[in-house]
Amino acid sequence: MQNHSFKNYREKLIAVRSGSITKKLMVLCAAIIAITLSGSQLWAQGCILARSPEQGGLPTGEGGVLEPRHFQITIGERHQFSYQHYVGDVYQEYRAQARSQVLNRINLVTTNLTYQVTPRVSVEIDMPWLFATRRGQSSPIKYSATGLGDTILGANAWIRNPLHAPRNNVSVGLGVLMPTGNDDVQNTTNTNTTGTGAPVEVTAPVDYSIQPGNGGWGMVAQWSGYQRLNKSLIFYTDGDYIATQGGTNGVQRSSSTTTPLNNYVAISDQYLLEAGVSFPIPGVKGLSATVGPRDEGVPAKNLFPNSNDGFRRPGFAVTAGPGGQYSRGRNILTAGVYKAVHRDRTVSHPDEVYGSHGDAAFAQYVWLASLTHRF
Numbered sequence: 001m002q003n004h005s006f007k008n009y010r011e012k013l014i015a016v017r018s019g020s021i022t023k024k025l026m027v028l029c030a031a032i033i034a035i036t037l038s039g040s041q042l043w044a045q046g047c048i049l050a051r052s053p054e055q056g057g058l059p060t061g062e063g064g065v066l067e068p069r070h071f072q073i074t075i076g077e078r079h080q081f082s083y084q085h086y087v088g089d090v091y092q093e094y095r096a097q098a099r100s101q102v103l104n105r106i107n108l109v110t111t112n113l114t115y116q117v118t119p120r121v122s123v124e125i126d127m128p129w130l131f132a133t134r135r136g137q138s139s140p141i142k143y144s145a146t147g148l149g150d151t152i153l154g155a156n157a158w159i160r161n162p163l164h165a166p167r168n169n170v171s172v173g174l175g176v177l178m179p180t181g182n183d184d185v186q187n188t189t190n191t192n193t194t195g196t197g198a199p200v201e202v203t204a205p206v207d208y209s210i211q212p213g214n215g216g217w218g219m220v221a222q223w224s225g226y227q228r229l230n231k232s233l234i235f236y237t238d239g240d241y242i243a244t245q246g247g248t249n250g251v252q253r254s255s256s257t258t259t260p261l262n263n264y265v266a267i268s269d270q271y272l273l274e275a276g277v278s279f280p281i282p283g284v285k286g287l288s289a290t291v292g293p294r295d296e297g298v299p300a301k302n303l304f305p306n307s308n309d310g311f312r313r314p315g316f317a318v319t320a321g322p323g324g325q326y327s328r329g330r331n332i333l334t335a336g337v338y339k340a341v342h343r344d345r346t347v348s349h350p351d352e353v354y355g356s357h358g359d360a361a362f363a364q365y366v367w368l369a370s371l372t373h374r375f
Contacts, residue, residue: 065162066116066374076370078108080363083137086315087359089344099138102361104209107131108149119162126152130181132210141189147212149181152220170225177220177242181213183265184251205251208265208311215249216267218242232280236292239273246306253311261350266310269303272296286327294319294338300348308349313360318342323368332372340364 066072082104085092095101109131114124128149135142154175162169184205192200205211224238248264256263276292297316301308323336345360 175220177218183213183215248310
């Protein structure tokens with residue numbers, strides 16, 4: 001989760017002992033191209049609920065590894081506007097022609113606080129805050145939800161001591177996802193859209209895709225690693241998987257007698273995977289870029305053998321795009337925009353039971369930005 005260089009950390013320690021400071025390495029940035037699905041908090045798009053904690057890059061940039069007994073705080077922003085519907089990997093163009101698309105607009109602001117306990121071990125807390133709206137393309141009714149999402153507490157450890165691993169290393173981490181987010185935000189809306197007659201007010205939970213919380217506990221497994229290929233080119237990979245308790249969260253979305261498995265919202269697993277290469281931008285100290293794959297999604301069935309009943313929109317999104325990172329002093333700024341290159345709404349467990357295949361709305365672009373400060 002740290003955006004810093006092992007080599008820089010090693011050189012800094014040596015410099016302290018020798019009385020001279022070695023020039024820092026150029027920055028690793030976050031840029032992303034494409035990924036494929038394996039099966040998501042954090043992340044397919046739109047109607048698919050997956051909000052994995054974003055990886056902040058690898059410790060191969062100018063900042064170096066966070067030193068023991070130091071903190072860093074990262075404020076991140078994710079924006080996406082989802083409206084293109086898919087059944088499987090087939091785009092439902094007729095939805096746009098009929099103006100029946102569902103429009104989801106999501107802004108997710110995350111705060112991550114990390115404390116470096118030893119050169120190898122760190123602990124962190126990740127708290128998201130959701131701002132989301134949802135409406136039908138031809139409907140005047142707009143639904144909205146705002147609030148704290150589900151919080152993650154975790155610990156990470158580098159396999160090798162950073163002091164002795166300037167060229168390659170791997171970090172692994174475990175954590176717990178706590179259901180601090182509200183999974184039952186309700187809106188009261190006037191469902192009489194004719195423009196005539198008395199208002200017909202209905203109070204009901206908003207769609208689960210814009211609910212701040214998932215409604216259950218989860219175990220988080222995360223990893224990151226890198227290999228320096230030459231003086232300026234670095235290969236990296238990172239990701240996370242959130243294995244939830246499964247079952248349903250008790251929020252009722254329908255009362256169907258023909259498809260009862262969809263009456264309540266499922267507590268679903270989520271994942272995020274990334275890989276790529278990093279390279280510095282010549283002539284600009286502290287600036288670099290990366291290129292590589294990104295995959296995020298929600299599996300149709302959870303990892304733990306609990307009930308997979310309940311409504312979910314499983315699937316995944318593959319995105320591609322450039323990113324950049326700029327480091328100066330104790331601050332690190334990252335930004336990127338990633339275009340979808342493949343989207344797939346897979347078959348859920350209730351879909352299998354009922355012989356159906358639901359759809360989901362995906363975003364065309366995902367915008368990411370973050371600012372890190374160390375102290």
